[in-house]
Amino acid sequence: MQWANAIVQGVILGGLYALLAAGLSLMFGVMRLVNLAHGALAIVAAYMGMVLVNKTGIPPFATLLIVVPVMALVGWVLQRTLLNTALNRQALAPILVTFGLAVILQNLMLELFTADNQSIDVGSLAGASIQITPDIAVGVFPLITFVVGVFVIAALQLYLAKTTTGRAMRATSDDREAAQLMGIDHRHIYALATAIAVGLVGLAGVFLGVRTQFNPTFGDVTLIFAFEAVIIGGLGSLWGTLWGGIILGVAQVVGAQAFPSSGVLLGHIVFLLVLAFRPTGLFPKVVNG
Amino acid sequence: MKFGRKTQIAAALGAVTLGLTACSGGSINNNTTPSASGGSASGAVAGTVKIGFVSPQTGPLAPFGESDTFVINYMKDYFSKNPLMIGGKSYGVDIIVKDAQSDSAKAGQAAADLINNDGVDIVMAAGTPDIVNPVADACEANNTPCITDNAPWQPYVLRGKDGIKSTFKWTYHFFWGLEDVAATFQDFWGQVPTNKKVGGLFPNDPDGQAWSGNLPTMVGANGYTINFPPLYPNGTQDFSAQISSFKQNNDEILTGVPIPPDFTTFWKQAKQQGYNPKIASVGKALLFPSSVDALGDLGNNLSTEVWWHPSWPTKSSLTGITPKQLCDQYETTTGKQWTQPIGYVEALFEVAANALTTSGSTDKANLVKTLSTLSTDTIVGHVQWSPTAGPTSPTPNVAKTPLAGGQWRLTNGGAHKYELVLTSNAVATSEGLNIPLGGKEEALP
Numbered sequence: 001m002q003w004a005n006a007i008v009q010g011v012i013l014g015g016l017y018a019l020l021a022a023g024l025s026l027m028f029g030v031m032r033l034v035n036l037a038h039g040a041l042a043i044v045a046a047y048m049g050m051v052l053v054n055k056t057g058i059p060p061f062a063t064l065l066i067v068v069p070v071m072a073l074v075g076w077v078l079q080r081t082l083l084n085t086a087l088n089r090q091a092l093a094p095i096l097v098t099f100g101l102a103v104i105l106q107n108l109m110l111e112l113f114t115a116d117n118q119s120i121d122v123g124s125l126a127g128a129s130i131q132i133t134p135d136i137a138v139g140v141f142p143l144i145t146f147v148v149g150v151f152v153i154a155a156l157q158l159y160l161a162k163t164t165t166g167r168a169m170r171a172t173s174d175d176r177e178a179a180q181l182m183g184i185d186h187r188h189i190y191a192l193a194t195a196i197a198v199g200l201v202g203l204a205g206v207f208l209g210v211r212t213q214f215n216p217t218f219g220d221v222t223l224i225f226a227f228e229a230v231i232i233g234g235l236g237s238l239w240g241t242l243w244g245g246i247i248l249g250v251a252q253v254v255g256a257q258a259f260p261s262s263g264v265l266l267g268h269i270v271f272l273l274v275l276a277f278r279p280t281g282l283f284p285k286v287v288n289g
Numbered sequence: 290m291k292f293g294r295k296t297q298i299a300a301a302l303g304a305v306t307l308g309l310t311a312c313s314g315g316s317i318n319n320n321t322t323p324s325a326s327g328g329s330a331s332g333a334v335a336g337t338v339k340i341g342f343v344s345p346q347t348g349p350l351a352p353f354g355e356s357d358t359f360v361i362n363y364m365k366d367y368f369s370k371n372p373l374m375i376g377g378k379s380y381g382v383d384i385i386v387k388d389a390q391s392d393s394a395k396a397g398q399a400a401a402d403l404i405n406n407d408g409v410d411i412v413m414a415a416g417t418p419d420i421v422n423p424v425a426d427a428c429e430a431n432n433t434p435c436i437t438d439n440a441p442w443q444p445y446v447l448r449g450k451d452g453i454k455s456t457f458k459w460t461y462h463f464f465w466g467l468e469d470v471a472a473t474f475q476d477f478w479g480q481v482p483t484n485k486k487v488g489g490l491f492p493n494d495p496d497g498q499a500w501s502g503n504l505p506t507m508v509g510a511n512g513y514t515i516n517f518p519p520l521y522p523n524g525t526q527d528f529s530a531q532i533s534s535f536k537q538n539n540d541e542i543l544t545g546v547p548i549p550p551d552f553t554t555f556w557k558q559a560k561q562q563g564y565n566p567k568i569a570s571v572g573k574a575l576l577f578p579s580s581v582d583a584l585g586d587l588g589n590n591l592s593t594e595v596w597w598h599p600s601w602p603t604k605s606s607l608t609g610i611t612p613k614q615l616c617d618q619y620e621t622t623t624g625k626q627w628t629q630p631i632g633y634v635e636a637l638f639e640v641a642a643n644a645l646t647t648s649g650s651t652d653k654a655n656l657v658k659t660l661s662t663l664s665t666d667t668i669v670g671h672v673q674w675s676p677t678a679g680p681t682s683p684t685p686n687v688a689k690t691p692l693a694g695g696q697w698r699l700t701n702g703g704a705h706k707y708e709l710v711l712t713s714n715a716v717a718t719s720e721g722l723n724i725p726l727g728g729k730e731e732a733l734p
Contacts, residue, residue, distance in 0.1 A: 002533050002537075005533060006530065006533075010529075013526060016526075107347075110347055110351070114351070114355060115352055116352060116577070116580075117352070117549045117550065117579055117580045117583050118579070119582075119585065121586075122585070123586065126557050126560070126585050127557060127561060127587055129560075129563070131563075137561060137562050137563050138561070139558065139561030139562070140561075141561075142561070211554070212550050212557075213549050213550040213553040213583040213584075215349070215351075215550075217348065217349055218550060221524045225526065252526065252527060253527045256525070256527065256528075256529070256531075257529065257530045257533070259519070260519045260521060260530050260531065260534070261518075261521055261522070263522075263527070264524065264525055264526075265522070
């Protein structure tokens with residue numbers, strides 16, 4: 001039963017990783033842009049949620065109505081001002097820009113919020129759980145996180161497949177020049193993609209802030225797992241990212257059940273194995289342009 | 290770099306930079322000069338002593354250094370009005386602060402920089418072995434006196450190559466040790482009836498290794514058995530394996546030394562998966578009120594070791610301020626709840642000032658000779674080094690300070706979300722400091 005429990009908890013953890021990785025996956029899929037500020041942005045959102053809860057007393061989930069749009073706007077401005085310019089230079093430029101952005105954001109948060117560990121308080125929900133079998137109990141909040149993670153991935157996938165803008169995004173991703181010839185303004189499409197991605201980071205950040213404690217430098221820890229989820233699943237593939245997150249989560253938790261000291265390590269090993277034998281990921285989707 | 294006062298004579302500054310002494314007399318003087326408004330204006334100031342201070346003010350260890358700015362401003366203010374009397378002459382005190390950025394290599398560099406570029410007379414450091422050890426090493430290498438605290442003494446003593454116990458010439462440390470934590474935790478555990486089975490949550494870092502290596506034998510004598518799964522890496526996102534092990538073993542007591550975010554992840558998951566120990570005494574993760582606040586209501590009645598508390602029956606040998614007054618002043622100035630490092634950083638200045646005035650000179654060799662037997666009744670308790678091992682000094686260069694234990698209790702509408710209520714004073718009492726208890730250890734819900 002311990003093993004069944006480990007698998008269930010691993011799948012649920014995978015939902016969190018997928019939620020964290022969705023924005024990363026989208027930005028890479030559309031722009032081939034590796035956003036190293038992803039973790040720092042998630043923490044910015046967590047602080048935003050915390051301040052809103054503490055100052056206005058609105059319920060934690062209601063803060064999403066403010067945090068997500070604000071973060072989306074931040075993403076849009078970011079792409080329009082900084083990243084679009086950087087994307088026109090060498091391949092390394094956008095990575096360096098996002099890295100610099102992460103450093104600046106971390107230090108700004110340190111100035112504003114100090115190094116104190118913070119958390120977004122959800123009251124009794126923090127400890128609430130559903131008993132599935134006598135040996136398996138699933139936390140209500142982690143379950144909500146998982147469901148939201150799956151929903152986000154599904155919604156993004158539908159958006160890219162069914163809407164005109166989504167198609168334009170895929171077209172730009174496949175062949176920017178050809179898309180431009182068809183009258184698609186890639187700068188606008190990119191800004192839109194980043195807006196969605198950063199908005200999703202905002203969503204993930206608030207969930208992260210409820211789940212554990214965070215401080216300005218906490219983003220780095222989470223960034224690595226999000227990256228691994230994206231790469232295991234296959235670059236640019238959204239469903240792949242969900243599977244990648246779940247595989248990583250199960251590898252960590254089941255691994256820890258077998259070797260308690262090596263749970264995180266086994267996650268990394270799975271990631272390295274995928275990189276070594278299937279560099280395009282398990283569920284590759286991208287048509288390389 | 291911060292230079293508090295510019296009034297010193299340039300020549301004297303140069304002399305002090307070279308570590309020369311203005312006077313070789315050894316008489317002990319009253320270290321304060323009654324002077325209503327900045328004694329520096331008078332011609333009595335013979336020079337300036339420079340004290341370097343290294344602590345983690347940014348990065349993951351920053352909570353340890355959070356109160357430093359307050360304490361240093363408090364000390365600067367004090368020294369500007371009360372120059373130190375060293376060998377019959379009045380000295381201004383210049384405090385130079387360096388941020389170790391929570392990084393061992395940077396901490397060592399900062400200390401070397403203080404010694405070689407700023408020409409400090411004494412180096413001080415505080416806040417975990419990761420900071421204290423490299424600073425002390427740099428001072429040994431550069432023949433400069435060094436006073437440190439805020440790190441258990443075992444990792445400090447074993448900082449030589451390959452963990453060999455080393456002897457040190459220039460560096461002195463004061464704090465409690467793992468044996469005190471073990472005794473305090475057992476004092477908690479004895480107050481609540483349990484099956485004496487303990488679950489251990491130990492990470493794979495220096496603290497986790499030291500605790501998991503020593504705690505089981507230390508508590509074994511009293512019938513407690515610690516069940517701990519192999520050490521997990523910091524940053525683990527899921528603790529189902531540990532929780533199922535603790536549940537299976539029916540561990541009614543929880544202990545460990547996790548970092549705060551990991552403990553939050555663990556504790557929330559433990560509640561969700563139905564692991565409810567009767568008592569949880571956890572080091573490191575529960576030191577700071579901010580970490581406990583972040584647990585929401587789940588932090589109630591968690592217990593932790595307490596190095597220092599406003600109810601300590603002590604006062605500063607330098608400024609005369611009591612722990613309560615110092616904490617109140619901190620809360621008024623910063624608007625934040627008091628933290629334990631406040632007292633220990635203030636105590637560093639007490640010890641340094643005492644060493645300087647007792648030694649009667651700023652000569653470095655003279656200073657370490659003074660430190661080797663120095664006795665100071667500080668705001669954190671009695672600090673006494675001794676060249677031979679004794680009750681206050683388990684090994685030369687280390688002085689032990691009292692430890693107590695407490696439980697975080699929800700105040701339900703008080704000034705802070707949680708208050709730290711003292712529930713164990715056994716160790717401190719055995720060391721001669723009578724700390725009033727705030728209550729009895731209560732079982733977890």
